[in-house]
Amino acid sequence: MIDLPKSILEKAEKIFEEKKIPQHKREKILENLKNAYKLYVYEPGEAIGIVSAQSISEPATQMTMRSYHVAGSAGIRVTLGLPRLMEIFDARRTPTTPMMVIYLDKQYQTKEKAREVAARIKEVRIREMVTDDVIDLLNSQLELKIDLKKAVLFNLDKEKIIDNLKKNTKDVTIKSHEDKILVSPKKEDTSIREMQKLKSKILDMHLYGIKGIQQVVVKREGDEWVLNTLGSNVKKVMAVEGVDGARTETNDIHEVAKTLGIEAARFVIIKEASKTLEEQGLEVDIRHIMLVADAMTATGKIQAIGRYGVAGSKGSVLARAAFEETIKHLTAASIRGRKDRFNGAIENVMVGKLVPIGTGMFDLTMKADENEKEENSKSKESK
Amino acid sequence: MTDIYFNGKFVGTASKGEKFAEDVRKKRRAGLLPSKMNVVYYKEFDEVRINTDSGRLRRPLIVVEKGKSKLTEEHLKKLETGELKWNDLVAKGLLEFIDAEEEENAYIALTENDINEDHTHVEISPSIILGISASLIPFAEHNRGDRVNYGAKMTGQAIGMYASNFLMRADTKANLMIYPQVPLVRTESSDIVGLATHPAGQNLVIAVMPYGGYNMEDALVINRGSVDRGMLRSAYFRIYETDEKKYWGGQEDEIRIPDPTVRGYKSEEDYKRLGEDGIINLENVVTSGDVLIGKISPLRFLGTVEEFMTGIENRRESSVTVRHGEKGIVDKIVISESADGNRLIKVSVRDERIIEIGDKVSSRHGQKGVVGLLVNPEDMPFTESGIIPDILFNTHSIPSRMTMGQLLEMITGKTSSISGEYFDATGFTGVDENYIRETLGKLGFREDGKETLYDGKTGRQYEVLIYTGVAYYQKLDHMVANKIHARSRGPVALLTKQPTEGRAKEGGLRLGEMEKDCIIAHGAAMVLKERFDSDKYMVAVCENCGFIAMNDRTKNKLVCSLCSESKISWVEMSYAFKLMLEELKSLLIYPRVEVGEHRNPG
Numbered sequence: 001m002i003d004l005p006k007s008i009l010e011k012a013e014k015i016f017e018e019k020k021i022p023q024h025k026r027e028k029i030l031e032n033l034k035n036a037y038k039l040y041v042y043e044p045g046e047a048i049g050i051v052s053a054q055s056i057s058e059p060a061t062q063m064t065m066r067s068y069h070v071a072g073s074a075g076i077r078v079t080l081g082l083p084r085l086m087e088i089f090d091a092r093r094t095p096t097t098p099m100m101v102i103y104l105d106k107q108y109q110t111k112e113k114a115r116e117v118a119a120r121i122k123e124v125r126i127r128e129m130v131t132d133d134v135i136d137l138l139n140s141q142l143e144l145k146i147d148l149k150k151a152v153l154f155n156l157d158k159e160k161i162i163d164n165l166k167k168n169t170k171d172v173t174i175k176s177h178e179d180k181i182l183v184s185p186k187k188e189d190t191s192i193r194e195m196q197k198l199k200s201k202i203l204d205m206h207l208y209g210i211k212g213i214q215q216v217v218v219k220r221e222g223d224e225w226v227l228n229t230l231g232s233n234v235k236k237v238m239a240v241e242g243v244d245g246a247r248t249e250t251n252d253i254h255e256v257a258k259t260l261g262i263e264a265a266r267f268v269i270i271k272e273a274s275k276t277l278e279e280q281g282l283e284v285d286i287r288h289i290m291l292v293a294d295a296m297t298a299t300g301k302i303q304a305i306g307r308y309g310v311a312g313s314k315g316s317v318l319a320r321a322a323f324e325e326t327i328k329h330l331t332a333a334s335i336r337g338r339k340d341r342f343n344g345a346i347e348n349v350m351v352g353k354l355v356p357i358g359t360g361m362f363d364l365t366m367k368a369d370e371n372e373k374e375e376n377s378k379s380k381e382s383k
Numbered sequence: 384m385t386d387i388y389f390n391g392k393f394v395g396t397a398s399k400g401e402k403f404a405e406d407v408r409k410k411r412r413a414g415l416l417p418s419k420m421n422v423v424y425y426k427e428f429d430e431v432r433i434n435t436d437s438g439r440l441r442r443p444l445i446v447v448e449k450g451k452s453k454l455t456e457e458h459l460k461k462l463e464t465g466e467l468k469w470n471d472l473v474a475k476g477l478l479e480f481i482d483a484e485e486e487e488n489a490y491i492a493l494t495e496n497d498i499n500e501d502h503t504h505v506e507i508s509p510s511i512i513l514g515i516s517a518s519l520i521p522f523a524e525h526n527r528g529d530r531v532n533y534g535a536k537m538t539g540q541a542i543g544m545y546a547s548n549f550l551m552r553a554d555t556k557a558n559l560m561i562y563p564q565v566p567l568v569r570t571e572s573s574d575i576v577g578l579a580t581h582p583a584g585q586n587l588v589i590a591v592m593p594y595g596g597y598n599m600e601d602a603l604v605i606n607r608g609s610v611d612r613g614m615l616r617s618a619y620f621r622i623y624e625t626d627e628k629k630y631w632g633g634q635e636d637e638i639r640i641p642d643p644t645v646r647g648y649k650s651e652e653d654y655k656r657l658g659e660d661g662i663i664n665l666e667n668v669v670t671s672g673d674v675l676i677g678k679i680s681p682l683r684f685l686g687t688v689e690e691f692m693t694g695i696e697n698r699r700e701s702s703v704t705v706r707h708g709e710k711g712i713v714d715k716i717v718i719s720e721s722a723d724g725n726r727l728i729k730v731s732v733r734d735e736r737i738i739e740i741g742d743k744v745s746s747r748h749g750q751k752g753v754v755g756l757l758v759n760p761e762d763m764p765f766t767e768s769g770i771i772p773d774i775l776f777n778t779h780s781i782p783s784r785m786t787m788g789q790l791l792e793m794i795t796g797k798t799s800s801i802s803g804e805y806f807d808a809t810g811f812t813g814v815d816e817n818y819i820r821e822t823l824g825k826l827g828f829r830e831d832g833k834e835t836l837y838d839g840k841t842g843r844q845y846e847v848l849i850y851t852g853v854a855y856y857q858k859l860d861h862m863v864a865n866k867i868h869a870r871s872r873g874p875v876a877l878l879t880k881q882p883t884e885g886r887a888k889e890g891g892l893r894l895g896e897m898e899k900d901c902i903i904a905h906g907a908a909m910v911l912k913e914r915f916d917s918d919k920y921m922v923a924v925c926e927n928c929g930f931i932a933m934n935d936r937t938k939n940k941l942v943c944s945l946c947s948e949s950k951i952s953w954v955e956m957s958y959a960f961k962l963m964l965e966e967l968k969s970l971l972i973y974p975r976v977e978v979g980e981h982r983n984p985g
Contacts, residue, residue, distance in 0.1 A: 045906055046906060047903045047904050047906060050900050050903050050904045051904050053900075054900065054901075054904060330967070330970075330972060331972075334967075334972040334973070339977070345903055349899060349911065349915060350957070350959075350960055350963075351956045351957055351960040352912070352915050352916060352918070352919060352955070352956055352957030352960065353912075353955075353956075354908055354909070354912050355903060355908045355911055355912070356908075357903055357906055357908055358903070358905065358906020358907060358908050359906055359907065359908045359909055360908025360909065360911075360912070361908070
């Protein structure tokens with residue numbers, strides 16, 4: 001028999017107390033509850049994998065290729081719909097639009113304070129502090145004009161910028177001249193290409209804030225101030241003062257797996273996938289998505305759904321060969337002398353055997369001697 | 384300085400590019416430069432391109448100068464009398480052909496009334512923006528754009544008079560409408576295209592109403608009386624051809640009645656209807672599999688020397704038979720010579736195609752449908768004057784598709800069929816709707832086109848008025864007779880022993896990958912097993928080495944060619960899998976079959 005899960009029992013108990021339901025009625029209600037629950041439990045032999053796959057992919061086919069849809073008022077363009085869903089299930093290294101939702105501590109719940117935190121989080125590069133850049137080929141040096149007024153906003157001045165530059169560059173001499181910073185390579189006669197490389201390298205250099213956070217938007221969400229960011233860096237953001245690390249979210253699955261562990265990554269997969277489907281107005285039971293997320297994270301590492309992930313790590317040689325990269329799997333199997341035990345569905349369909357799923361899962365067996373005994377006793381009775 | 388390119392090559396510069404291009408145009412209009420030359424000035428690149436090469440799409444426009452069309456009433460009169468010809472207008476610079484690039488520099492008015500100071504050209508007719516098929520659609524401007532597109536696509540599939548010399552032609556496949564009509568509601572271009580001499584449809588009486596659910600979802604209910612009188616009837620011609628090929632070694636095909644000694648000889652009965660020359664006689668009724676041209680060919684592979692020398696059975700039967708699923712009457716026979724100089728026989732088989740349930744029919748407004756029911760004329764609704772509509776067209780096809788053109792065509796057709804005049808319904812310039820309604824009123828009908836109809840079964844008057852009219856309907860080249868297909872047992876492919884594919888090969892309907900997934904999702908393993916049993920095969924497998932064993936017929940014993948003494952058991956598997964095992968062996972992969980305990984009943 002199936003027992004009701006703890007959470008449901010607790011909930012029922014709570015309602016019983018609230019409504020003051022007598023004991024004899026409680027038992028009856030619990031029994032009905034049990035029967036109702038039983039209907040929702042999969043039966044042994046049910047092909048839940050295929051049911052999940054169909055339940056997700058059927059609505060996914062209805063999704064149009066629209067990816068320009070702008071989410072909310074945050075003003076950040078997000079990948080949505082099918083492209084995003086593919087991104088999640090393919091377990092791409094980085095999302096096309098990495099995003100974070102940062103919640104703040106109680107003492108930072110004013111607009112000004114939230115903005116202050118936002119300013120600390122947003123990455124500032126040298127490019128943003130420079131109003132003009134010139135490559136002086138005659139003297140083979142780079143002239144960077146610094147916007148000092150802007151720098152003050154980020155608690156920076158020219159000296160700090162120069163310090164930062166010195167720390168992060170090699171083989172260059174850095175001089176200060178009025179409101180300009182002059183950078184010249186120590187090496188003699190550098191080519192134009194090298195100068196240009198140096199320029200873009202310096203301009204992209206990190207100066208302030210958290211690496212990877214390109215944009216921060218302060219938003220009012222309910223009765224709370226929240227930061228939405230473009231770009232993601234969970235590890236650093238969680239450490240920032242004023243950030244409520246426990247509630248902070250990101251859509252970068254791999255980053256979560258690295259910093260918070262595989263269970264958290266599983267949760268992000270479920271959340272992101274169901275959010276994507278919901279946004280498109282599609283209803284998919286969360287348990288289907290949970291199953292996919294389980295399959296993707298079961299090994300402790302994130303695996304994509306596909307040739308290099310879940311499908312590529314199937315047990316059966318024939319099933320893998322039937323999917324993609326036939327030759328690779330067959331040669332590898334023949335070199336290592338692999339066996340196919342015919343436990344899966346695909347292999348059995350291939351050879352025309354009964355599939356061990358649903359009605360094909362069960363055998364009728366009985367012990368021969370006991371059978372005899374019974375027959376004997378029956379024959380005695382008849383006598 | 385403006386760069387000037389001639390057919391893509393740099394040729395020089397001009398100080399003022401725009402003026403230069405204008406000068407070139409003036410000279411072209413004056414006849415000093417060839418009329419097939421086009422010139423364009425690109426502001427953004429500041430360059431002039433002159434093109435005279437082939438492959439540019441060009442279209443004619445009337446030249447406008449200083450806010451006035453250069454083509455005047457005077458010219459039109461002269462055109463009518465024949466004093467002026469099209470080419471004269473081009474030579475005089477009144478008309479010019481403009482290519483896609485030069486169009487970028489032009490400012491084209493749609494009609495003469497729209498012209499202002501800035502215009503450079505005016506359209507000859509606004510309907511010229513439509514292509515050939517689209518210009519045949521009446522009241523196209525009253526339809527939604529996509530419907531015009533669908534309608535134009537489907538006119539191309541209409542069965543009609545495809546060529547006036549059809550009796551002399553030998554097309555492989557041809558459809559011919561038996562009694563085509565000229566549309567009552569025409570367009571200007573239908574005369575130019577030749578729709579009057581090559582019509583592709585019939586003017587039918589349409590009532591817009593549902594009928595017992597038999598015209599749901601774009602189906603059509605049609606009057607059996609009309610069908611019996613020849614409505615939407617067509618003929619289907621198919622040519623079967625063969626020639627006496629010559630082979631290496633002086634051997635050649637022979638067209639004649641095959642001898643019983645020939646390999647693959649059918650039976651005397653099959654060749655009974657062939658004439659002395661081995662060709663079937665005219666007006667014979669034939670069905671699929673019947674021999675049309677008797678032919679024997681040399682063997683593809685020669686057998687032993689003895690066989691070859693004796694001359695017995697060294698020819699094979701290669702007669703031409705009627706295709707699977709087709710029938711007809713032998714219509715004509717052509718005896719000619721092929722390009723290689725071989726004797727060539729062509730036999731045309733004609734089949735009468737009476738419209739039936741499942742045939743596709745369409746109006747000219749993208750309103751296609753299949754015939755859903757044939758109703759006896761006595762059961763059809765009828766009007767006060769006793770007119771029984773040919774087609775009952777469902778009301779639900781109108782609101783979402785918004786084909787107002789069809790509704791207008793219907794009342795225009797109705798007016799036309801009573802007054803006896805053709806109406807012009809060219810896009811944008813066609814006959815005025817109010818005029819049609821007035822005329823219809825004067826002829827004694829309601830101006831809104833609705834009529835009182837009576838139920839044919841009960842004789843009761845319908846509670847609502849029903850929109851009736853005459854529309855031009857086309858029978859499209861998608862007939863059930865060409866598509867109907869079913870199979871229970873039948874031929875299998877040689878290599879895989881799986882059922883063949885395709886209607887022509889009497890093939891099976893594939894239960895594909897996704898259908899398989901559905902059956903698995905239902906847990907119906909036995910159903911799946913049954914479905915995939917089509918290539919079931921028993922293989923003898925050696926339990927020792929896992930190789931496929933062989934059946935020694937002389938000793939009536941199973942033997943493994945690798946092991947001398949071993950247990951051999953029969954294993955059931957799909958033939959496709961057995962084939963794969965053998966193909967793996969050819970790739971030097973050794974697939975062993977390990978025989979385990981018998982687990983499930985097969």
